[in-house]
Amino acid sequence: MLSLFFLPSTRESASGRIYRRAPWLLALSVLALYGVLGRQLFLLSTLGTVFLYIALTQAWNILGGYGGYLNFGMVTFFGVGAYTSAVLFQYWEISPFLTAPFAGITSAALALLIGIPTLRIRGAYFALITLIITFAVQILVLDMPFTQGALGIYLQPLSLTPLGVERLFYYLFLACAALVTLLVYAIEHSNFGWALVAIREDEDAAEIIGIRTVEVKWIANCLAGFVAGVVGGLYAQRILYIEPTGTFAFDISLNVVLMAVIGGAGTWQGPLIGAPLVLLVADALRVTFTSEVNRAIFSVIVILIALFIPGGIMGLWTRWGRGRAEKAAAGGTQGARADEQSVQ
Amino acid sequence: MNMSRTTSTLRIQEIVAGYTPGHPVLRGVNLVAKPGHITVVLGPNGAGKSTLLRSIAGFLRPSSGSIVLGETEISALPPHRHIERGIALLPQGRSTFPELTVTENIELGGWTMRSDRKRLRRAVEAMFERYSHLRELRNKPTGALSGGQQRAVEIARLIVSDPTVLLIDEPSVGLSPIVASQVYRELQALKAEGRAILLVDQDVRAAINVADYVYVLNSGRNDIEGDSSAFHGDLGAMVRRWLGV
Numbered sequence: 045m046l047s048l049f050f051l052p053s054t055r056e057s058a059s060g061r062i063y064r065r066a067p068w069l070l071a072l073s074v075l076a077l078y079g080v081l082g083r084q085l086f087l088l089s090t091l092g093t094v095f096l097y098i099a100l101t102q103a104w105n106i107l108g109g110y111g112g113y114l115n116f117g118m119v120t121f122f123g124v125g126a127y128t129s130a131v132l133f134q135y136w137e138i139s140p141f142l143t144a145p146f147a148g149i150t151s152a153a154l155a156l157l158i159g160i161p162t163l164r165i166r167g168a169y170f171a172l173i174t175l176i177i178t179f180a181v182q183i184l185v186l187d188m189p190f191t192q193g194a195l196g197i198y199l200q201p202l203s204l205t206p207l208g209v210e211r212l213f214y215y216l217f218l219a220c221a222a223l224v225t226l227l228v229y230a231i232e233h234s235n236f237g238w239a240l241v242a243i244r245e246d247e248d249a250a251e252i253i254g255i256r257t258v259e260v261k262w263i264a265n266c267l268a269g270f271v272a273g274v275v276g277g278l279y280a281q282r283i284l285y286i287e288p289t290g291t292f293a294f295d296i297s298l299n300v301v302l303m304a305v306i307g308g309a310g311t312w313q314g315p316l317i318g319a320p321l322v323l324l325v326a327d328a329l330r331v332t333f334t335s336e337v338n339r340a341i342f343s344v345i346v347i348l349i350a351l352f353i354p355g356g357i358m359g360l361w362t363r364w365g366r367g368r369a370e371k372a373a374a375g376g377t378q379g380a381r382a383d384e385q386s387v388q
Numbered sequence: 389m390n391m392s393r394t395t396s397t398l399r400i401q402e403i404v405a406g407y408t409p410g411h412p413v414l415r416g417v418n419l420v421a422k423p424g425h426i427t428v429v430l431g432p433n434g435a436g437k438s439t440l441l442r443s444i445a446g447f448l449r450p451s452s453g454s455i456v457l458g459e460t461e462i463s464a465l466p467p468h469r470h471i472e473r474g475i476a477l478l479p480q481g482r483s484t485f486p487e488l489t490v491t492e493n494i495e496l497g498g499w500t501m502r503s504d505r506k507r508l509r510r511a512v513e514a515m516f517e518r519y520s521h522l523r524e525l526r527n528k529p530t531g532a533l534s535g536g537q538q539r540a541v542e543i544a545r546l547i548v549s550d551p552t553v554l555l556i557d558e559p560s561v562g563l564s565p566i567v568a569s570q571v572y573r574e575l576q577a578l579k580a581e582g583r584a585i586l587l588v589d590q591d592v593r594a595a596i597n598v599a600d601y602v603y604v605l606n607s608g609r610n611d612i613e614g615d616s617s618a619f620h621g622d623l624g625a626m627v628r629r630w631l632g633v
Binding site for chain 1: 445447466467468469470471472476477479483484485486487488492495496497499500502545549
């Protein structure tokens with residue numbers, strides 16, 4: 045069972061990997077540098093939110109993108125993580141920076157608890173159940189005394205300047221996004237990733253060849269829960285006040301799915317493209333069209349992408365690359381035939 | 389390919405299984421599939437042929453009866469444990485991983501060898517030697533292949549881990565007659581390697597032509613059985629009996 049998680053697959057050559065990684069490493073370096081040099085609060089804050097969503101979308105991508113299980117309840121894990129940190133601060137005054145890993149573990153435990161019965165269900169039913177669980181958990185948090193219901197929980201502000209706070213969370217979420225991307229990259233190039241893809245493509249066939257499909261899905265869900273919980277825990281400290289309606293907002297789950305699908309679900313690059321694109325386009329539309337028309341325009345853009353770019357932007361890129369490779373191969377074959385004829 | 393593989397006989401004894409409690413599809417089926425033989429299961433629609441294979445493969449746990457491989461009871465094993473015992477299933481219809489390439493599909497067939505990459509590579513290479521026409525398609529997604537090519541990938545994926553018992557469900561569905569005859573020839577080659585093949589088929593004539601022993605199921609029970617030679621006679625009469633005309 046352990047070999048399932050640590051053996052790298054051979055889908056890509058080492059030189060190919062370096063070639064493909066280079067632009068992303070460059071982008072990471074530029075962003076890391078901007079954290080030091082940038083002084084615009086708005087931009088630092090927006091980019092911080094982009095990184096937060098990249099981490100969440102990558103987490104969703106593990107089971108949703110690679111495994112093909114549409115989870116419309118990602119915000120459940122995120123919200124439980126945020127509340128875990130907030131409650132620990134409220135009653136024991138422990139900083140969310142210290143409790144964020146515990147928030148991750150709590151969300152992972154919840155993911156396992158939810159996953160045990162639900163991940164035996166396939167297709168639309170699973171998506172529907174994850175959606176229902178979000179509303180159930182939200183109502184539970186509203187009703188429980190220790191979460192202070194609709195009043196919510198306040199956290200203590202950090203004794204830093206506004207720029208210092210923005211920089212801190214900029215780097216924290218950048219680190220989260222980078223680490224989770226690294227995790228997803230490792231999964232994509234491991235037997236665990238193969239197992240998830242096989243489940244997505246044909247679950248019965250995956251089981252026939254010997255994959256423990258149910259266990260693989262449980263682990264994927266727990267990983268996603270852990271990441272979302274950690275990010276949620278840190279988010280609580282960033283926003284300083286959490287309450288059930290905003291923390292468990294369905295918009296967060298929807299955004300995560302849209303970002304993955306538009307960027308390219310089932311690829312480690314997809315969330316890196318989808319998260320900034322969706323957030324920046326939505327923000328640009330909000331600024332340009334002050335009425336609710338911006339939501340309608342955004343919806344039309346999403347529908348157009350779904351219709352004309354199946355597989356998202358990474359899907360488009362892959363098809364373009366495959367087309368080029370096939371043309372090159374066809375050219376090579378024709379050249380070889382011409383050579384043969386000329387020899388004859 | 390390992391020609392000296394140790395093979396075991398698969399024995400099905402009085403199994404009762406179904407999808408809804410209290411409404412069994414199989415009502416006490418008995419069957420033996422021997423190594424180096426093609427054992428064919430025939431029967432009208434709804435007789436329980438595919439249910440039988442799904443029960444043996446672990447997708448459906450029998451409510452009673454036993455499924456024994458060699459000396460080991462396997463009826464309670466989950467589907468992913470069967471390949472470890474050397475039992476592989478080729479399900480009805482397309483079952484390739486369509487977005488993955490031919491190589492990736494075959495590699496995934498060797499999942500049980502994943503901790504030994506060299507062995508897996510050798511096994512995959514052996515498949516490309518056996519089915520040489522797949523070599524030039526190795527980097528193509530299987531979803532882009534023809535029905536016959538996909539069937540070849542499925543068979544390569546089925547045998548890459550060198551299973552000893554093959555459960556084959558309707559292998560010729562959706563294939564042209566020429567490709568279907570190639571599939572049946574391949575089944576005979578796999579039998580010659582000493583594997584036990586349990587074949588469920590609607591194509592009565594083709595199945596009997598490759599069979600060593602034939603079982604006929606009707607309403608979830610053994611109806612008639614015998615050497616394939618006994619079935620070469622009036623197939624039309626048998627089919628008419630199934631149809632009740």
